Amino acid sequence: MESQAKISLKKSDMLQYLILIGFGLIVTFLYLGLEWRATGGITGVPIDDSWIHFRFANNLRSGDGFAFNPGRQTPGSTSPLWVVILSLIDLGFLLPSKIIGILAYLASGILVYQLARRFNLRWYYALIAGLGTLAAGRFAWAAPSGMETTTFALVSLLALWSWTRAPQGEIPWYTSILFGIACLLRPEGYLFLALSCLVL
Numbered sequence: 169m170e171s172q173a174k175i176s177l178k179k180s181d182m183l184q185y186l187i188l189i190g191f192g193l194i195v196t197f198l199y200l201g202l203e204w205r206a207t208g209g210i211t212g213v214p215i216d217d218s219w220i221h222f223r224f225a226n227n228l229r230s231g232d233g234f235a236f237n238p239g240r241q242t243p244g245s246t247s248p249l250w251v252v253i254l255s256l257i258d259l260g261f262l263l264p265s266k267i268i269g270i271l272a273y274l275a276s277g278i279l280v281y282q283l284a285r286r287f288n289l290r291w292y293y294a295l296i297a298g299l300g301t302l303a304a305g306r307f308a309w310a311a312p313s314g315m316e317t318t319t320f321a322l323v324s325l326l327a328l329w330s331w332t333r334a335p336q337g338e339i340p341w342y343t344s345i346l347f348g349i350a351c352l353l354r355p356e357g358y359l360f361l362a363l364s365c366l367v368l
Contacts, residue, residue, distance in 0.1 A: 181285075184295050185278055192274040192302040196311055203312070213262065218314030221245060222261040225254035249352035250316035265314040272318040273311035277302040279325040286332055320353040324360050331364065 203214065213219065223236055224245045232238035234251070245251050257264045277298045284294035302308065310317035327346035334340045347364075351357035 180291060184281060184291060184298070187295065188277045188281060188298045188302065189274050191299055192277050192308075195302055195308045196270055196273070199308055200312055211262070213265075213312075213314035214309070215313055215315065218265065221247065221251055221254060221314070221316070222265075224251040225261055228252070229255040229258075246355055247316045247320075247353050249349065250319065262314065266312045269311045269313060269315065269318045272322040273302070273307065276307075276318060276322045276325055279322065279329060283325065283329055283332070286329065316353050320350060320357065323350045323353060324357065327361075328364060 204211070220236065224234060227233060227235050227238050228251060230238070233241050234243075234245075234248070235241050236244050253268070254261050254265060280301045281294045281298035284297045285291065289297070307318065307321070323346055327343055327350055330340060330343045330346060334343065347357065347361045350360060
């Protein structure tokens with residue numbers, strides 16, 4: 169009976185995942201459609217910070233170091249790991265950054281749902297939490313923006329989720345790695361870590 173209950177729960181969760189993914193894709197395509205319309209069919213990114221990351225990634229991949237201007241090293245990027253990730257993808261920067269951002273956006277909605285379930289919320293409250301995350305205007309806007317925002321959110325949620333699964337008072341090694349990755353994606357990762365230490 170217990171195994172049957174687990175199977176039915178997993179099937180139920182799969183339905184919620186599909187709802188979250190479908191909703192997130194609708195929101196994403198709405199944003200992309202509005203962007204397409206506003207720019208007259210020109211595909212790009214809505215913020216200059218994305219182009220700064222692209223410039224750093226291009227110089228890093230070209231062997232000119234972590235620099236905005238080739239050969240002049242500078243810590244000018246607030247997301248060094250995002251720059252490294254983009255520099256490793258030999259498909260340009262615009263499309264990969266959008267794809268990674270959208271996938272992280274969708275996964276974040278699912279993980280919020282999972283965290284809500286982890287804290288014993290009923291499935292419909294957990295679903296509302298996930299949908300609310302995906303419906304948040306700035307978060308949805310950030311998904312195809314070429315920025316690291318949604319990837320940082322996903323890694324932070326993964327760190328929190330892994331910590332909640334550990335025995336009370338323990339921080340698993342993989343949780344520490346996830347928090348470290350989050351800090352390399354955004355400086356706010358340090359603040360998130362401090363707040364997590366206070367709460368958990």
